């Protein structure tokens with residue numbers, strides 16, 4: 001891993017960050033370059049966690065490898081920094097072992113769509129109940145700025161020194177086709193809207209995907225002579241066009257061209273866990289080990305008005321809310337207890 | 341020690357093949373999560389699990405590949421499940437990077453490899469034992485692993501339970517190195533009463549949130565675990581890390597971590613190793629074998645004894661960690677080791693290393709697709725004895 005990184009001056013360590021309650025301030029200074037876009041995306045995400053009111057102890061965050069992959073190490077939640085491309089299957093295992101968890105994958109474009117591309121499309125197809133945050137900086141930042149499947153047009157990277165030429169992934173289109181329940185895209189300077197999308201994604205049932213277009217100041221901006229990270233952040237913002245519900249076939253991104261942003265997909269499909277329960281319930285009936293629970297959950301769903309049961313939970317960082325993890329919030333039978 | 345849950349244990353006498361027996365072993369051990377990808381000759385293990393688990397309590401998911409399978413079980417272990425994945429050669433190769441992740445994150449998990457002939461796609465439906473070194477060294481970097489080699493469907497059952505117990509005790513991936521013959525061989529398998537099956541419980545931290553350090557250890561060098569959602573809000577990473585789980589890029593922290601990852605197993609080799617010896621007291625020649633090959637070796641040894649040769653049998657139920665001290669001591673008293681294996685010479689290298697010239701080491705290789713002819717082993721015994 002090439003690390004030509006600048007760290008923040010020591011004096012900043014003494015400042016108290018308003019999001020300190022969810023940051024591992026004992027790990028500062030962080031490794032990100034000055035004016036890198038990952039930081040603003042993370043700030044929006046943390047704000048969204050607070051807005052979602054999901055209890056902190058119920059959230060797990062999983063990252064792959066990359067500059068963005070370091071996010072897991074800075075967030076004060078149960079956090080797992082795994083291997084390159086494998087955050088999604090790790091998250092899938094976490095979720096299936098403890099259904100009560102809200103599992104978030106936070107990783108880079110290369111991690112998620114190149115080496116981890118197979119997992120990305122299958123998790124969307126399954127409508128696995130996880131949220132995926134993809135920081136798309138159009139490049140492999142951590143390894144020194146090589147081309148990614150997202151590198152647009154003829155951008156210069158260290159492995160496309162004469163300009164890229166492979167067609168790039170249009171991630172919203174890919175995720176829509178695979179079956180994601182929620183797909184949105186913003187740039188890292190759409191702070192308010194990005195935060196809103198993160199909040200929605202966190203509360204959305206099923207597979208939710210938020211793409212955050214962010215500058216890599218040190219490698220992408222510099223090599224393509226696009227100014228500082230701030231300049232590029234502003235450029236992305238100013239060249240974006242908000243089109244909620246846009247046809248995802250038309251939202252691909254060219255080199256230094258317009259960026260269509262917005263909430264593209266917000267639909268309800270049964271999740272993997274729901275289908276798994278349904279199918280086993282239908283074929284095995286009361287022999288299915290979650291039988292009692294499935295009935296109870298269905299009754300609860302009938303009775304409840306709002307679709308998001310998380311809204312009324314309190315977000316009390318100190319309270320010991322995670323102790324019965326895996327037992328489905330208490331309404332379990334003995335079998336589920338052994339599954340914990 | 342906890343006892344098995346009667347709801348998971350199919351107590352009684354059954355007629356099962358090794359793959360199915362392995363599934364039952366996992367269920368008896370309390371395995372409640374398998375992620376897998378179909379591959380001959382291992383698929384029956386997950387097929388049976390998929391059929392059984394909805395009524396027993398747990399989850400099966402067929403993943404998109406073996407990389408996803410191994411990684412999903414690691415995630416599930418950190419989510420609180422007892423986990424296993426199952427594969428054969430090509431899938432085993434795909435799993436390697438994340439077996440290293442399992443070792444690095446000290447994640448209790450069981451990996452079953454029903455070995456077939458290789459390399460590459462090789463002999464999908466026919467036997468091999470050529471993944472033995474890969475089991476030990478397949479992922480990059482220094483780490484230790486535990487690997488067991490059953491010789492019968494009955495042992496596929498009992499050693500799978502043992503694999504879960506070792507995984508919990510040492511917080512490490514443990515491999516069950518089945519082979520196509522055992523996997524597809526049907527024999528009587530006796531499954532005992534649940535309350536006679538001892539299970540090692542997960543080492544959970546008793547520290548309150550705020551005080552838990554994911555990789556802090558005491559004298560036994562094995563850290564306690566906390567699952568996601570228990571309020572600790574801990575961090576763990578595949579990078580070299582300190583006790584707190586935070587990444588530290590330094591030779592000092594690397595030294596401390598890697599030594600501990602290896603030593604927690606190395607230093608317990610004598611305790612971990614299971615082997616079966618027969619007639620070693622006055623033996624001049626020892627036939628050392630594991631898995632299916634030990635059954636063939638037994639026939640040859642019996643024949644040799646009938647001819648009056650001083651030959652003993654040594655069977656490794658644990659292939660990794662390798663019983664170094666034991667082989668060293670044995671090499672002082674015997675003339676030769678005869679090592680039949682269905683590969684072109686893998687575990688024999690360990691025997692040779694430990695014998696260190698004090699006893700002769702004779703490899704009897706077989707490239708796979710079939711087992712040895714006992715006559716070949718007998719001939720080798722005769723030559724070694726003369």
Ligand SMILES: Cc1ncc(C[n+]2csc(CCOP(=O)(O)OP(=O)(O)O)c2C)c(N)n1
Pocket residue numbers: 065066067068069084107108109110111112135137139140141142143148
């Ligand atoms: C199996 C494997 N292959 C390659 C690498 C090297 N590697 C580390 S991060 C990375 C790319 C990261 O790019 P991206 O996911 O876009 O994250 P960014 O750094 O841009 O945030 C690569 C290729 C690795 N760690 N593991």
Ligand code: SF4
Pocket residue numbers: 031032033035036037038067068137141142215216217218219220
């Ligand atoms: S993505 Fe680019 S700017 Fe950001 S930390 Fe990595 S190298 Fe630096």
Ligand SMILES: [Mg+2]
Pocket residue numbers: 066108109110135136137138139140141148
């Ligand atoms: Mg990137």
